[in-house]
Amino acid sequence: MSLLSVEGLKVTYGLRNPVYAVRGVSFEIFEEEFVGLVGESGCGKSTLGFAIARLERPPARIAGGRVVLDGRDWTAMSERELRPHRWKDVSVVLQSGMNALNPVMTIEAQFRDVMVQHTDWSEPAIRQRALEVLDMVHIDRDILFRYPHELSGGMKQRVVIAMAFLLHPKLIILDEPTTALDMVVQREIMDNLMELRGREKFSLLFISHDLGLVLEISDRVLIMYAGQIVEENRAENLLEYGLHPYTQALMRSLPVPGSDAREFHGLRGSPPNLRQMPKGCAFAPRCDLVTAECHEVEPDLEDINGAKVRCHVVGKEVRVRGSEPSIG
Amino acid sequence: MNHGRRALFGVTSGESERDGSCMKYFLKRVLLLIATLWVAITLNFLIPRMMPGNPGQAVIAKFAGEGHPLTPSALKAIDAMLGLSHASLPVQYWQYLGEVVHLNFGVSYSYFPYTVTELIAKALPWTLGLVGVSTVISFFVGTGLGVLVAWRRNQATDGILTSIAAFTGAFPYFWFALAAVYVLGFLLNWFPLSGGYEVGAIPHLSWGFILDVIHHAILPAVTVVVSSIGGWLIGMRNNMINTLGEDYVLLARAKGLSNRWIATMYAARNAILPNITGFGMALGFVVAGSLLTEVVFGYPGMGNLLYNAVINEDYPLMQGIFLVIVFCVIMANFLVDLLYVFIDPRVRERRGSGA
Incomplete structure (x- = not known):
């Protein structure tokens, strides 16, 4: 049985004259599978990612379909019912790690509150887990008592990734986790994620506009265009x-590695207006x-x-x- | 990968670094405080002396105008009575600084022979009690309600409370106070019309007197709270709605934290910073009294004193009051700056070690 099953999910913006940002998307993610979701800006990939974690914010609204995660229909549950499952079943890493940390709380406090909320771990166990996840992303343990503004952009993003692992989640949704970082830091974080795959058991939904990056990390790739999945294929097939x-x-x-080709081909035109679909x-x-x-x-x-x-x-x-x- | 080998917590170096920048920040603030006070005191000295004429001549002219011409010899007596000096400016300035340090602001013209210090000492407690307490109540209740309505934005609570806040905030204060006095004091006779306590009573510490003071303070306090609470509420609501849109609040929701924790630690904790600055300013201005309140309610506080000083052209009293106000505003700002070290970790770095 699949870990995550998305069935005909529709997400709209606005109530009167709604715009369909996600138009009937269905796919599955199996246990310990890495799935990539690729599309250009505005194709609805982030909207889809947020809706799966039930983090859609008004005016975004789930207008149809189901999200079944680990046997539970998340679209049928109230916020109160969802709360105990959040971060344990699915955790998220946002595009801008810079803004994803609360500026007035130390890293330790932001690790602690989620563990206190969801577990009955003892103080030493909480401390132990905080240090473990920092080790996992190769950050000095010292930073635990630092504030976000004392860290660099790359470190913040790593801290956010470390935070996603705190409760051993079944699924992690990464929304453009490296887009705001330079190439070197991006490389390190990607290597880190591959390395973590061998250590922790988790499934991954990797959302990005960068097909090259997604192909590298994913088992299976979903290509999204104008709110729909237009292709679902195995990464190794797509490489062919x-x-x-x-x-x-x-x-x-x-760019093709090893080739001298200096010509890249763009795509003419621009994506359709979601208000006036062809x-x-x-x-x-x-x-x-x-x-x-x-x-x-x-x-x-x-x-x-x-x-x-x-x-x-x-x-x-x-x-x-x-x-x-x-x-x- | 030597992460595992590091000491479990190498935080001491970071902490001491932070303490150092805190100390620097504190020293900088103190120096700035002293400099600002000096400038304020000096301006207070210079401005009246740049005006043409002097208070002695003004008294002579006043008497002459009323048909009682005084001989020039009287000028000397008047100068002595008012404590005027004809020494050079630097000498006067030095004397003035000495007097300020000893809290001696001279003799009031209009309440002669009371000294300015005595008058201020008598009025200050009334104002601190009335305006201070109402400002604190207004800030806490207004900010708290702002958090609430922002959390429930676009719901009924928000619509109703925010509309009321906008309405009371836009009230012309004097009209509201007069209406309150007329309806609740005059027509219904629930509250006394004016004063800080029953006419003829002698201020002393007894339950009867304290209850009398509270009874007199309710109506002016309520008008102050009602007219200022809307500003706090709307300010907090707007800040809070901004922070609610931040990624860290979204992430807090994803973490499955309780609503109460998200609203306070993630949203309000960040949104309250501008309101705290405003609160510091407001506390500083408390000593200025609420001029209109005290005049409308005949309250024996600083506002009334300033009002009387202005209409009687009582320059020493005005100067004394201004100096006290400036001192309190500067001190309040200083304290808020220090408070920021505790509530906003970013301040320590930015202001402490930076520019």
């Missing part, structure tokens, strides 16, 4: 080829493979060779050939 034209465009924008496929106006059907009928997310893709053209092509497509 992307099925959806949008995925392919994203892949073409990545009738057919949301990606059709920017797609190179577009057909008449694409402008009329919205494609479904279909199973193809163990992957899932939301495309009329690629879907048919693969079905007709009945074998793996060759991209030339």
Whole structure:
């Protein structure tokens, strides 16, 4: 059984004339699986991440679907019912670790309150766990009694990651954890996460706009476009080829290690206005493979060779050939 | 990776570093305090002396205007009576500094032969009691309600309380006070119309007198609280709504902490900082009394004293009162600065070791 099962989740902004930021998303995360969620700014990936942890803030609202985490339907539970499960079942790391720490509390106090809230650990056990998680992210134990403003940006982000591990959560949602950091610190944090995978048992939802980063850390990748999953595929397959034209465009924008190619290909146009969605496929106006059907009928997310893709053209092509497509 | 090998808590070095910057911060504040006081005292000396004429001549002119011309020899007597000096400015300044240190602000013109110090000493306790207590009540209740309505923003509590706060905050104070006196004092006769205690009573420590004082203070205190509480409430509400949008509050929710803990330690604790500065200022200005309150209610405090000093052109009294107000405002700011060290850890670094 899967650890997390998202079923037809819809998130809207605003009550009158709502904008659908997440339009019927379904996927699963299994135990100890690392799943990446990739998309460009405004595609709804962060909204989706927050909604899964039931942290959506007004005017955002869950308008339909379910989030089942460890057998419990989080969308059907009240805030009071959710509270005992928060941080134990799912913890989050926010995009800006800089602002995720309370400026007037020491790191120790911010570690302690969550442990006091959810456990009956003794004082020494609480202290012990605080030191353990700091060791896990390779930060000096000294900083435990420091205030956030006394730490660098990279250290703060590590502290936030350490905090996410305090209660041995089943799932950790990382929302752009390295976006605000420089490349060197980003590298260290990614290596650190890979290392932690061997030490702790947890599943990961890694949200980022950086496909390269996501491919590196994930077992499975979800590509999101205009509030929908357009492709779900294993990371190693994606490294070979992307099925959806949008995925392919994203892949073409990545530098290829070892090649001399200095030309990267961007994607023409811009994402659709969520207030005025095109009738057919949301990606059709920017797609190179577009057909008449694409402008009329919205494609479904279909199973193809163990992957899932939301495309009329690629879907048919693969079905007709009945074998793996060759991209030339 | 030598993290494990480090001493369990190498925090001592960090702590002593922090103590050092605290000390520096404190010394800086004290020096600034002394400098500000000196400037204030000096200005208080200079400004009246830059005016044309002198108080002795003013008295002569007043008598002449009333048809009682005085001989120039009387000028000397008047100067002696008022303690005026014709020495050079630096000499006067030195004498003045000596007098200020001994809290001797001279003789009041309008309440002659009372000294300014005596008058202020008599008025100050009344004002501290009335305006001080109402300012403290107003701050705590207003700020507390601000936290509450921000937490329940866009709900009924918020709508009702915030509207009331905006309404009472915008009231013309004198109108409100006069209406209170008229309705509750004059028509309903629930409270005395004016004064700090029953006419003819002699201030002394007894339950009867204390109850009498409280009875007289309720109406002015309520008007002060009602007119100032809205500002605290709305200020706190706005700050708090800003902090509620911060990532650390979102993370606190994700951590599954109790609402009470999030509202106080995460949101209010950060939102209250500007309100504390405002509170320090307000406490400093308490000694100025609430001029309108004390005039409307005939309260024997500093506001009334200042009012009388101004209409009687009693310069020594005005100067004395201004000096006391300036001193208290500066001291209050100093204390708030020190308090910040405890409530905002960022201040220690930024102001202590930085610029």
